[in-house]
Amino acid sequence: MKKIDELINLLxxxxxxxxxxxxNREQYMTVLPEQALTRQEVKDYLGISESTYKRKVxxxxxKxxxxxxxxxxxxxxxxxxxQESKRRGRV
Known part of the structure; x- marks a missing residue:
């Protein structure tokens, strides 16, 4: 019975x-981790081509x-x- 009582207390x-x-979910919903961007989203975000992407990697x-x-x-x-893309006028 002792183990059952411990299990019930833990639960x-x-x-x-x-x-x-x-x-308190509203408080914790604002601290969600940043969404990871895909390869295509990064190219669109930076205004670069596939070849430029591959070269930069x-x-x-x-990275x-x-x-x-x-x-x-x-x-x-x-x-x-x-910042480099903005400087070059890509974005």
Whole structure:
């Protein structure tokens, strides 16, 4: 019976935590992680072609996260390249 009581107490704690987050979900919804951009979205965002994209990856100017669905980037990783694209009049 002791193990069952411990399990019930643990489940009650988990329930209370989940209930707390559910009750305060508006507060936590604003802290969602940044959406990762796909390869095509990055090219559109920076106003660059496929060949420029490949060159920048090869040179190390763009450092994608290699995932099974393709390359992914966060916008905060693209700040310098976005400034360069604006300087060149691409965006």
């Amino acid at each position: 009650l704690k988990i329930y209370n935590i989940l209930q707390y987050y559910y009750d 090869r040179e190390g100017a763009l 994608p996260m290699k995932l099974p669905g393709g390359d992914r980037f966060y916008k905060h990783q693209l700040v310098d390249e976005l």
